[in-house]
Amino acid sequence: MKTFAKIIRGCTVPPVIVTVLFLLLYFLRDDVVTNPLDLGFSLFFLAVVPVLAYPLQAIVPAFRPGGQKMKRKLAFILSIMGYIAAFTVSIIRGAIPNLAYIDAVYLCSVVVLTALNLLTPWHASGHACSIVGPIALLACFFGWRAILVGAVVIALSFWASVYLKRHTVSEYLLGAVSPLVSALLMYPLFLPTF
Numbered sequence: 001m002k003t004f005a006k007i008i009r010g011c012t013v014p015p016v017i018v019t020v021l022f023l024l025l026y027f028l029r030d031d032v033v034t035n036p037l038d039l040g041f042s043l044f045f046l047a048v049v050p051v052l053a054y055p056l057q058a059i060v061p062a063f064r065p066g067g068q069k070m071k072r073k074l075a076f077i078l079s080i081m082g083y084i085a086a087f088t089v090s091i092i093r094g095a096i097p098n099l100a101y102i103d104a105v106y107l108c109s110v111v112v113l114t115a116l117n118l119l120t121p122w123h124a125s126g127h128a129c130s131i132v133g134p135i136a137l138l139a140c141f142f143g144w145r146a147i148l149v150g151a152v153v154i155a156l157s158f159w160a161s162v163y164l165k166r167h168t169v170s171e172y173l174l175g176a177v178s179p180l181v182s183a184l185l186m187y188p189l190f191l192p193t194f
Contacts, residue, residue, distance in 0.1 A: 001163070008160035012153065014079070014130035015047040021102075021134040022046075029141055031193065032098040041089050042099070046106060049082030050075050076126065080114065083107040101190035102137055108182035109133050116174065125167045125175030131157050133179025140183075140194045 025032040026039045033039050053075035057063040063070050087103040095103070109129050116124040135150030154176070161167040167175070 005160040005163045008156045009127070009164065009166070012127070012131050012157045012160075014127070015051050017131055017134045018046045018106075019043060021138060024138065025102075025141060031096065032102070032141065034096060034099075038093075038095065038099060041093075042086060042103070045082040045086035045089065046103075049085070050079040053078050076110075076114075079126075080110050083110050097190045098141075098192045101186055101192035104186040104190055105133060105137065105179060105183050108186055109179040112178045112182055113175065116178065122174055123171050124178055125161065125171045127157070127161060127167065128172045128175030129178045132176040133182070136180060136183055140192070 022033060022039060022042050033042060053071055056078075057066075057071050057074055063074060066073065083103070083106045087100075087107045090100045090103040113124050113126055113129055116122055131154060135146065135154060138146035139150060158172055158176075161172050162169060
């Protein structure tokens, strides 16, 4: 069971989930990611930049002593930077509202997570946020089919996270609510069309 849980966690890491989100939107919708450049920017800033924490920790001596904890902290910092860049590029390039909305939801989600984790006694799961957010967005753009598949992915991720003791139930649920709140907050600002 432990191996199965680790496989689930590995398959549901944020860069994988955001890549799936954008590839599905690019190939199956014509009103979100409308050209290869937008796809490239989105994947680079939302998937690649956060992953750079791992090679950076190996290369930069100041980051080495922190071990896994430092990797997570660095990944979180790079995620914030990547999400800010994605949103900024989206606005500068005049992205259509649907793409700008997705970038804004990502940015707002990381702001909500950061605020919860730094300013409150609670800890919200970034892993849960990075799964529930994209699945909620897919549900908006693809309807009930995405909800059915997404519910299975979320349930498996929840089980694996709790089983492996990476998160408590409340940490996972708090992380899962963060992107939903962000999506609601950003909706009136961008008025995406689903």
